[in-house]
Amino acid sequence: MSTEPLLTIAGLSKNFxxxxxxxxxxxxxxxxxxxxxxxxxxxxxxxxxxxxxRLALRLIDASAxxxxxxxQDITAAPERxxxxxxxxxxxxxxxxxxxxxxxxxxxxxxxxxxDAHGLARGAARKARIAELLELxxxxxxxxxxxxxxFSGGQRQRIGIARALAVExxxxxxxxxxxxxxxxxxxxxxxxxxDLRRRLGLAMLFISHDLDVVExxxxxxxxxxxxxxxxxxxxxxxxxxxxxxxxRALIAASPRPDPDAPPRERMLTGDIPSPLAPPSxxxxxxxxxxxxxxxxxxxPALRETGPEHQFACHFDISHSPNA
Amino acid sequence: xxxxxxxxxxxxxxxxxxxxxVTPVRGVSLQISExxxxxxxxxxxxxxxxxxFATxGLLPRPAGRVSQGxxxxxxxxxxxxxxxTAPRATMQALRGAEIAMIFQEPMTSLNPVLTVGEQxxxxxRLHLGYDRRKAWAHAVEMLGLVEIPDAARRASDYPHHMxxxxxxxxxxxxxxxxxxxxxxxxxxxxxxDVTIQAQVLTLLDRLRRELGMGVLxxxxxxGVVAEIADRVTVMYAGEVVESAPVxxxxxxxxxxxxRALLECMPSRAIQDASGRRVVRSxxxxxxxxxxxxxxxxxxxDATPACSVEAPxxxxxxxxxxxxxxxxxxx
Numbered sequence: 223m224s225t226e227p228l229l230t231i232a233g234l235s236k237n238f239x240x241x242x243x244x245x246x247x248x249x250x251x252x253x254x255x256x257x258x259x260x261x262x263x264x265x266x267x268x269x270x271x272x273x274x275x276r277l278a279l280r281l282i283d284a285s286a287x288x289x290x291x292x293x294q295d296i297t298a299a300p301e302r303x304x305x306x307x308x309x310x311x312x313x314x315x316x317x318x319x320x321x322x323x324x325x326x327x328x329x330x331x332x333x334x335x336x337d338a339h340g341l342a343r344g345a346a347r348k349a350r351i352a353e354l355l356e357l358x359x360x361x362x363x364x365x366x367x368x369x370x371x372f373s374g375g376q377r378q379r380i381g382i383a384r385a386l387a388v389e390x391x392x393x394x395x396x397x398x399x400x401x402x403x404x405x406x407x408x409x410x411x412x413x414x415x416d417l418r419r420r421l422g423l424a425m426l427f428i429s430h431d432l433d434v435v436e437x438x439x440x441x442x443x444x445x446x447x448x449x450x451x452x453x454x455x456x457x458x459x460x461x462x463x464x465x466x467x468x469r470a471l472i473a474a475s476p477r478p479d480p481d482a483p484p485r486e487r488m489l490t491g492d493i494p495s496p497l498a499p500p501s502x503x504x505x506x507x508x509x510x511x512x513x514x515x516x517x518x519x520x521p522a523l524r525e526t527g528p529e530h531q532f533a534c535h536f537d538i539s540h541s542p543n544a
Numbered sequence: 545x546x547x548x549x550x551x552x553x554x555x556x557x558x559x560x561x562x563x564x565x566v567t568p569v570r571g572v573s574l575q576i577s578e579x580x581x582x583x584x585x586x587x588x589x590x591x592x593x594x595x596x597f598a599t600x601g602l603l604p605r606p607a608g609r610v611s612q613g614x615x616x617x618x619x620x621x622x623x624x625x626x627x628x629t630a631p632r633a634t635m636q637a638l639r640g641a642e643i644a645m646i647f648q649e650p651m652t653s654l655n656p657v658l659t660v661g662e663q664x665x666x667x668x669r670l671h672l673g674y675d676r677r678k679a680w681a682h683a684v685e686m687l688g689l690v691e692i693p694d695a696a697r698r699a700s701d702y703p704h705h706m707x708x709x710x711x712x713x714x715x716x717x718x719x720x721x722x723x724x725x726x727x728x729x730x731x732x733x734x735x736x737d738v739t740i741q742a743q744v745l746t747l748l749d750r751l752r753r754e755l756g757m758g759v760l761x762x763x764x765x766x767g768v769v770a771e772i773a774d775r776v777t778v779m780y781a782g783e784v785v786e787s788a789p790v791x792x793x794x795x796x797x798x799x800x801x802x803r804a805l806l807e808c809m810p811s812r813a814i815q816d817a818s819g820r821r822v823v824r825s826x827x828x829x830x831x832x833x834x835x836x837x838x839x840x841x842x843x844x845d846a847t848p849a850c851s852v853e854a855p856x857x858x859x860x861x862x863x864x865x866x867x868x869x870x871x872x873x874x
Binding site for chain 1 (some may be wrong): 812813821824
């Protein structure tokens, strides 16, 4: 078995529009994802996290950089050569109401994926659909129902069953629980963890919610205005953050603890428009530690430990004001 | 002891539908005093937003109506009025002047063809009778109060020129421009990024203190509740299941639903026997029950009696709990 990661993203960029309305939605992003590993992409509006997910699946084409899956360069491969990749990488979407065709029965929604790849027919197809529904915790007897007959959480289970139909090795989940109630969200998160384990799936888990990413992922990449600010293991990023933005994001997340001390340092200002990102470090306009250097020079990612990198000219982790 | 600013008493709200009358809010009571934030927390179908709409007199007519109970509001004049039966004209005069509202999506409340300064100025001319010059100056002052940088210049911007966070600040400025006694905030930070949400929550808390307002804060987010609320009312399937001061609720929840909801939060994940982190989930989904406790079908602590006997809301030590078993489970 090759030692190459399942998915490798190198120097990936995506631009939308043309000057003066050019948006660098993703700007020189690199990371890799091992077999069976879960990497969280976390960030706020305009961070580029969803665009990276779409790029990695080749739903849109990159402006620059390379995407390798199983060692194969798929960045510019023609669609007809993507067959196996299309089978091995699947997406789970945010909105379980919008991502299922309301006119199709569940058996067709899940069965379509089987048909597209010629995986099962007749009685075997029906048995496979039943098996998939049971895998995601839905009664097989419901396969002839329509999406509107299910709750939001159940629809998300159908979306997961559809993704799993082709036995993928990689799931890209874009805010898969954001539209769900807390109690249902927990059901779906536990299901996804369980399936990942049982099926050995790798997962790119895209979310604005650091707590959810921390729960679900082995590693985390923190994005801001199209760039990676920090990447490392969940323990490193969530417990020992080194980038000022990661720290601010953690501090801003509401804690279910009324005795928690009030936030002392809060990010001021708005996320800048992606149409006019700041020069140098894109985070500097909101950073408490920014200096002149930050306006002139974009910091490169630097190592701070095995697998742990952050993009800041300074190391604020030991500063008393951090 | 003075009467509370707002006292909702045994409220029920009904809607006529093609399948007959439904009652998404049943027997809800809560009180808000000056300078106090009461959060109403619940999931989809809990009735939290219907409760807030009833309080504002904004139930869709003629389908929706208050079918039971009172919504007593102490006016600036000192008189108490029942908002559930107040004439429409009275409600219109109250809204904006004494009771203000902010919502999740500011663009639905802001007029896209007026500058933000004009919108605030128009409100204060209408409610406070200011002349144009004074109204504009007040608008700029309000925009400054909600910490919009360079307020005098931004007052001439249109809403679409502003970011989501700035628009939410404008909506707060507009809502507070006539110094209301009661602010009803319905998921006001749900559409915002987390760093902007933190700013808006801090701002709301400061304004509540400075203006001495009562705030009814509707949210699904328990983290936000912990941060902003003095007292919390938890709703499930149209009923209040628990009501308590915020510390008591988080540190010693009494209702099994409250307890389970807290355990559902990813930040409260626990390690299971195999060492992986899991969150507890609540099985199933909200459903209508014919008899007994509405939460019983999903409750880990339910006994056969729970599906037969509907629990009453019991008061004890400043808290209220609707559960047959809360004493033995505590």
